[in-house]
Amino acid sequence: MSAPDIPGRPGRRARPGRLGALRQRLVAAVAPRADDDGLVAEAPAVAFREVLRRLRPELSGRRRVLALLVFLAVAVAGIGTVEIWLFQRVVDDVLVPADLAPLLLLAGLYLGLALLSGLLSWADEVTTTWLGEHVTLDLRGRVLAHLHRVPSDVADRQRAGDVLTRLTKDVRSIETLLFSAVDGAGALARVLFYGGAMLLLDWQLALVAFVVAPLFGWASERFARRFKKVAKEKSRRNGSMTSVAEESLAALSLVQVHGREREEQQRFDREGRAVVAAELGAARLRATYPLVVDLLELVGLLSVIGLGVWALADERLTLGGLLVFLTYLSQLVRPLRELGDLMVSVASAVAGAERVLELLDLPAGIPEPADPVHLDRVTGRMTVEGASFTYHGASRAALEGVDLRVEPGGLLALAGPSGSGKSTLVRLLGRLSDVDAGRVTLDGVDVRDLPVRTLRENVTVLLQEAPVLDASVRDNVRFSRPDASDDEVWAALRDAGLEPVVRALPDGLDSRLGQRGRSLSGGQRQRVALARALLVDARVLLLDEPTTGLDADAATLLLATLRRLAADRAVVVATHDPAVLAAADLVVPVHDGTVTDPTLEVAR
């Protein structure tokens, strides 16, 4: 079986002739095996210049540091050139005439230059790391901030493990891009300095050397493109593998209950093998690269040495001159190769950057208004007017032409069969998503015109799956209002019916709840989330199925609390629970994405 081309790349037609077929077989031999059912799709390609443009926020304030780094790299290259030049004087003035006198001055010059070069390299190393780390830090922050603004229904479509790979590993590739720019400047300076020095020494010999040199560039460029493809594939497969591990561990109890351990391990193994194949493909490519380039380098050097002997015989060059020329040539190969290698590492880094930029391209929801309206005092009157909403990627609307009025001073229940759109309506009222058509208002103002903070302080949402954090009870409850006092936390816990449970814990409010609140029962976790919502003291309280997981006593207590709260604010509950429906002032039926009777008023 012949190995297929790198996945994702459209197959090229075989070139006619033996050479073309041989080339194709070689390419196929180094490419990783295909992995058609990878969990994570390939990120769209972005041009290098576009990557730099998108990184402007991280780079703009740091141009001077970048310029300093380029200056340091060029200065070190200049010193290197002078050091080699001095060697001609050592050979022609000290070694050939066997005269020690000029050596003292030359040794002093060497020492001085070595010290200066060492100091500049030291500064270069430290400054490069400083720049790389800070750009990485800022970019990670920007990506995370952006993800926080992506509507949760869109963000949830991303595989968590893959997002983590992008945020930690792929972001690092931006650092590589910066290092490459600085290293590239240094390598380019050395090529120019060494090349110039060679021309000065013997222009004919130099021209021959310059004909050989572009071969390296050509070979490197050919490799760079393949490296980029392979690097991107490696990241994508790593993202898939991390996602499987993350999902499998997150659903550990589900896996155990249904005895699916073997299948999960097989899934992980399959993704892991795809990573191995990609890594091996990359290794084959990495190993092939020096093989080709070394051979080219050797042929080039041998040709120039042959011609150099002829220049020596013609007395166009002194022995010192020829030795220095050859030193420049062998040293010239290194920066040329570095430039080639840089193309390779830039190509890999751009592949990582593309995956990071793809995250930044996720549509940000909930934007801050350009011209916000400020409300002095919020009463909590809300309306939904002709609202329609379709989930990202869904084929049909979840809500269509919905009208609803929510008044403070009542408990309103949204009732309807599963999938009818109750939770979606709660999301729109809480502005966790924005309507596609129509509008949602708070005190007569479109919620999109209010500062998001005003909205969050006045309208709070308790979602069906409210996460509990691996933190203390206090920090879990105070997540919604970090400045709340212990008394306020206790009051919220009391209202949520959790006070006795927390009082019985050995560390009280300081007790840690474990990952995802494992040390609590399902109903208790739900009540922690409820206490968190109650602590906000919002004018509008939106709750999605709040009685799920509560026993009869706890549900009765919660309803009493909601009734009390509803006395002076708006409380909206999406529910199936007959007890809640019975306790509501008004029941609004939701059916198949529409609200059937929008004219109902909240009873006072």
Ligand SMILES: Nc1ncnc2c1ncn2[C@@H]1O[C@H](COP(=O)(O)OP(=O)(O)OP(=O)(O)O)[C@@H](O)[C@H]1O
């Ligand atoms: N994240 C999502 N992406 C795509 N479609 C979704 C998403 N969430 C919900 N839907 C769809 O939107 C419609 C309304 O769902 P919603 O969750 O609002 O119903 P619900 O009345 O709250 O149901 P339940 O009582 O089961 O919670 C359903 O058809 C559902 O399939």
